[in-house]
Amino acid sequence: MGIWELLLIAVGLSMDAAAVSMSNGMCFHRAGVKEAGRIAGAFGIFQGIMPLIGYYACSFFEREITSLDHWVALILLGFIGGKMIWESHAGHEVSHECVTLSGKLLFMQAIATSIDALAVGVSFVALPYEGGILAAASVICAITFAVSFGAVFLGRRFGGILRNKAELVGGLILVGIGVKIFIEHMLTG
Template identity: 40%
Template sequence: MDLITLFTLAAGLSMDAFAVAVCKGLAMQRMTIKKAAAVAGWFGSFQALMPAVGYMLGIRFRDEIAAVDHWISFLLLLLIGANMIREAIWGKTEESNDSLAPKEMFILAAATSVDALAVGITFAFLDVNIFTAIVVIGTVTFILSMAGVKAGNRFGMKYKAKSEIAGGAVLILLGIKILAEHIGIF
């Protein structure tokens, strides 16, 4: 996987974290760099950890499903992307507070990184340097989450749904690209 595709994937994966970071920023009476870094640290760490876990799971079962790996990658990315778009359009508004308590942040970070776990499984079937992938995904998520806290604190919920729709569309397009490459279209 080339770096441009990896950065695009990382941006798509980070949109859930960005949206929740916007909510966190919205709820903060006074946003500080320390608070924004705490939110971004949770999200960036989980977004980096989950693909590594998914990759290990995928490696474990790679030989058993090698013949259909591109279809699995396509379907996982399609489902994750479609779910992001569905939630952005019809999902309920997330309630947020300015709490940065470890229990709450753990739950939010885990919930926003489940899609990264699924993507990590697909990495086991692709030509991906997992170390580079987790560094890029974690870093992009950290940066976009910092920006999300700041944007939420400054502008509110105006762009939350649009960012989730864009992230979902990116994941769907990447799934189509993977499938097309494996069946010989590209």
């Protein structure tokens, strides 16, 4: 996997965190740079750690997975992306009741939005990034941080208009990458 595929995966993965960051921005409309940094930092760190966990947990089974790598990527990325697309149209309503953004709530949000990154880490065993897993995790972390940081301020500014669209775009990107990997493998043998 090259840098462009990794960047697209990172952007796709960051969309869940972006959607939650926008929601946080809508609820905590007085959030400034410090609060946006705290939110983005939590999401970025967890999005960077989870692929490492998935990768190293699955590395023990690398030989068995290599023969099925294109199927693994198609199924995992297709499922994750499909879930994001479905969730973007599932009729989520933005709550107008906001709670305090405690450390515990932010931790739970960061875990929930990074589960997909765990599955992507598994797919990196089958189709590794040419720069290595640590570099891939760092890129995912940095992109998620940047996207989440900006999303807090977008949430403050534009409210509920953008929330579901971020999940839709992220899902389409992940499904597209899964299909691309599958087609490339089938065409090249």
